[in-house]
Amino acid sequence: xxxxxxxxxxxxxxxxxxxxLGDQAYGVTVRxxxxxxxxxxxxxxxxxxxxxxxxxxxxVQSRVGDPTPERGGRSKRFxxxxxxxxxxxxxxxxxxxxxxxxxxxLGRSS
Amino acid sequence: MTQQPxxxxxxxxxxxxxxxxxxxxxxxxxxxxxxxEFSDLASRSGIAHARRWYRxxxxxxxxxxxxxxxxxxxxxxxxxxxxxxxxxWFSVGLPEQLIVALLRTQRPYSNLHYEAYVWxxxxxxxxxxxxxxxxxxxxxxxxxxxxxxxxxxTLSLLRAATIGWLLFILVxxxxxxxxxxxxxxxxxxxxxxDLIGIVIGGVIVRxxxxxxxxxxxxxxxxxxxxxxxxxxxxxx
Numbered sequence: 001x002x003x004x005x006x007x008x009x010x011x012x013x014x015x016x017x018x019x020x021l022g023d024q025a026y027g028v029t030v031r032x033x034x035x036x037x038x039x040x041x042x043x044x045x046x047x048x049x050x051x052x053x054x055x056x057x058x059x060v061q062s063r064v065g066d067p068t069p070e071r072g073g074r075s076k077r078f079x080x081x082x083x084x085x086x087x088x089x090x091x092x093x094x095x096x097x098x099x100x101x102x103x104x105x106l107g108r109s110s
Numbered sequence: 111m112t113q114q115p116x117x118x119x120x121x122x123x124x125x126x127x128x129x130x131x132x133x134x135x136x137x138x139x140x141x142x143x144x145x146x147e148f149s150d151l152a153s154r155s156g157i158a159h160a161r162r163w164y165r166x167x168x169x170x171x172x173x174x175x176x177x178x179x180x181x182x183x184x185x186x187x188x189x190x191x192x193x194x195x196x197x198x199w200f201s202v203g204l205p206e207q208l209i210v211a212l213l214r215t216q217r218p219y220s221n222l223h224y225e226a227y228v229w230x231x232x233x234x235x236x237x238x239x240x241x242x243x244x245x246x247x248x249x250x251x252x253x254x255x256x257x258x259x260x261x262x263x264t265l266s267l268l269r270a271a272t273i274g275w276l277l278f279i280l281v282x283x284x285x286x287x288x289x290x291x292x293x294x295x296x297x298x299x300x301x302x303x304d305l306i307g308i309v310i311g312g313v314i315v316r317x318x319x320x321x322x323x324x325x326x327x328x329x330x331x332x333x334x335x336x337x338x339x340x341x342x343x344x345x346x
Contacts, residue, residue, distance in 0.1 A: 027143035044143050045171025048136060049178045064139075069117075070149050074142030 006092040011059075013038060014050045015089050018060060018079050026065070026076040027051075051079055059085030118152045120145055121161050124168035130316055131172045131259045134323040140171060179257040180264075187254065187261060194250035194265045198243065198304070205238035239300050240307040247311015254312075258319070262312025266305045273301050 007015060017033040018025040031047050034040065054060045065076040081089070128144070129137045144167060152160035180187060209230055247262045254261035 027139060028146050031143075031147075043167055043170035043174060044140055044147075045167075045174030048140055048171075049174045052136070052178075067142075068146075070146055071142035072120075072145040074138050074145065076142060077139035 006095050007059075007088055010046070010050055011054060012089070012092055014047065015054065015059060015081060015085055018051075019081050019086070019089070023078070023080070025079045030079070054085065055079075057084075057088075058082060059088055117149060118157045118160065120148045120164045121168075124165045128168050128171055129320075130313060131175045133256055134320045136175075137320075144168065144171075176260045176263075179260040183257075187257060187264075190250055190253045190261055191265055191268065193253070194246055194261070194308070195268060197246045197249065198265070198269060198308070201242055201246070205235050205242060208238055209234045236296075236300055236303055240303045243304040243307025244311045244314070247308035248315055249311075250308070251312040251315035256319075258312045258316040259309075262309050266308045269308065270305055 013034055014030060017030045017037070020037075021029050021033055027044055027047055030051075031042055031044060034042050034047075051060060051062070055062060060079045060081055062077050062079050065078055067073045067075045125141060125144070128141055132140050144164060147167075148160050148164045151163055212234075213227065213230060247265075250261050250265055251258035
């Protein structure tokens with residue numbers, strides 16, 4: 001793993017959402033997960049732009065599911081995090097932890 | 111026998127625009143996700159709210175797709191736009207020259223019927239003009255490689271901005287002239303047709319590429335087996 005394997009802020013958020021969702025990670029669920037956890041509204045376009053970028057970097061893989069009627073006969077595209085993606089998440093956490101260590105801005109947890 | 115209530119349909123124009131701007135494989139999943147959320151929202155909050163949400167999401171999605179396309183290969187896209195701009199710039203006045211040259215080969219009241227002569231002068235120039243813009247749009251879209259709509263829409267907006275800027279300068283230099291003399295309706299109509307023609311060129315190429323991608327479903331991506339399911343690696 002390269003030391004440069006760290007993620008941008010939104011890439012990090014999307015990868016974590018995909019990791020949390022496991023086998024059920026596709027556009028709608030990823031969007032809802034981010035909205036529920038991060039309390040921020042994101043568009044489907046932003047999710048796919050990021051997932052496509054992550055896929056090009058080899059951090060996620062996608063597969064196409066079966067078409068369903070509630071989707072107008074269109075299929076879902078499921079995502080899962082690769083080993084490289086998981087190590088990029090760990091590396092990003094390590095960098096963030098070392099950068100925030102000793103800083104008082106996070107407050108004291110009781 | 112009871113009839114099942116029909117599913118609410120998402121706004122067609124918004125869906126059509128997303129389909130145009132997204133790549134064929136992206137469009138399938140994005141439109142599916144939007145439709146799924148639309149159906150869910152329509153049943154919970156009503157169809158009017160769901161339609162507003164769909165239109166807003168579509169606009170944001172198109173903006174993201176356009177932004178990503180511009181960032182992914184900026185140098186290539188800039189080169190394609192420059193070529194399109196130069197093509198449209200240097201072909202200004204070509205339809206008029208073409209029609210006049212055609213009419214010079216014919217003499218009114220003799221070979222060519224007078225009404226046909228007038229028709230060519232009135233409608234021939236706009237028809238040749240929109241055909242020329244359409245061809246420029248097609249060339250730009252073909253070279254833009256998967257970013258057909260982003261390239262042609264940007265070119266059209268650039269052209270509109272240039273025309274607007276030139277007209278602004280013209281007004282500045284002739285403050286006492288009436289706008290109707292400076293900007294006659296046929297001129298403005300012809301320029302508007304030019305801009306529309308470029309975008310239509312992009313739509314034609316985009317639709318043709320989508321149709322060929324649908325005919326060859328395996329051509330756009332490579333799949334490899336990963337356990338029981340097939341996962342895709344990277345993009346081609």
